[in-house]
Amino acid sequence: MNNNLIIIGIGEGGCKIVSKLDEKYPKLFIDTDEDVIEKYNGLRIGKKTCGEYSAQGDINIAELSLIESKEDLLSAIKNYDEIILVAPLGGGTSCGTTKKLVELIIETNKSVKLFTSFPFDFEGRVRLLKSVKTFDYLKQFCDVILVDKFDIYKIRNRISINEIFENQDNLFIQEIEKHCNK
Numbered sequence: 805m806n807n808n809l810i811i812i813g814i815g816e817g818g819c820k821i822v823s824k825l826d827e828k829y830p831k832l833f834i835d836t837d838e839d840v841i842e843k844y845n846g847l848r849i850g851k852k853t854c855g856e857y858s859a860q861g862d863i864n865i866a867e868l869s870l871i872e873s874k875e876d877l878l879s880a881i882k883n884y885d886e887i888i889l890v891a892p893l894g895g896g897t898s899c900g901t902t903k904k905l906v907e908l909i910i911e912t913n914k915s916v917k918l919f920t921s922f923p924f925d926f927e928g929r930v931r932l933l934k935s936v937k938t939f940d941y942l943k944q945f946c947d948v949i950l951v952d953k954f955d956i957y958k959i960r961n962r963i964s965i966n967e968i969f970e971n972q973d974n975l976f977i978q979e980i981e982k983h984c985n986k
């Protein structure tokens with residue numbers, strides 16, 4: 805493991821996954837959503853841009869939020885030279901903030917890798933379209949590790965959405981651990 809590595813969860817899904825990773829990793833939780841930030845003791849971005857709300861699915865709002873909080877982010881990552889981002893795509897924050905954060909990190913000449921996933925079919929086409937556009941953009945600029953989607957058809961019994969995401973979290977954790985233990 806690189807001693808100068810930090811793992812950053814972006815958006816609600818990303819923060820939840822990172823919260824489950826081993827405590828030995830330095831971590832940062834970022835979101836536009838005040839409740840999520842309170843839960844994970846993270847950094848709320850875009851206070852002025854979002855007001856009392858979060859980006860609520862809006863990629864542009866999430867991009868502006870990161871721009872608003874650029875200095876806070878730069879200061880949070882200044883002592884690290886390898887940045888691992890964890891952001892399942894589909895949300896406003898996970899797409900918009902990740903785009904702008906990758907651009908920002910590249911400007912600092914630090915190394916950046918993104919662990920991500922596409923939304924499940926049951927989440928609908930709007931989320932999928934946002935994710936595909938964001939994915940295509942991001943892979944031009946950084947290493948993107950696309951975590952396989954948990955195969956819900958493998959399970960014979962009925963499974964709740966929470967259980968699906970718990971399984972998906974485990975797939976993320978395995979991939980991230982594999983990378984960090986190299």
Ligand SMILES: Nc1nc2c(ncn2[C@@H]2O[C@H](COP(=O)(O)OP(=O)(O)OP(=O)(O)O)[C@@H](O)[C@H]2O)c(=O)[nH]1
Pocket residue numbers: 814815816817818820821835836837858859860861862866892893894895896897898899922923924927931969970972973976
């Ligand atoms: N692995 C995992 N993925 C999740 C979880 N919750 C949501 N996701 C995935 O993450 C994508 C983005 O959802 P969120 O993280 O809630 O979105 P957000 O980034 O907070 O975006 P906004 O709320 O729109 O600002 C979804 O489309 C899901 O595919 C979770 O608990 N675990």
Ligand SMILES: [Mg+2]
Pocket residue numbers: 815816837858895897
């Ligand atoms: Mg959210």
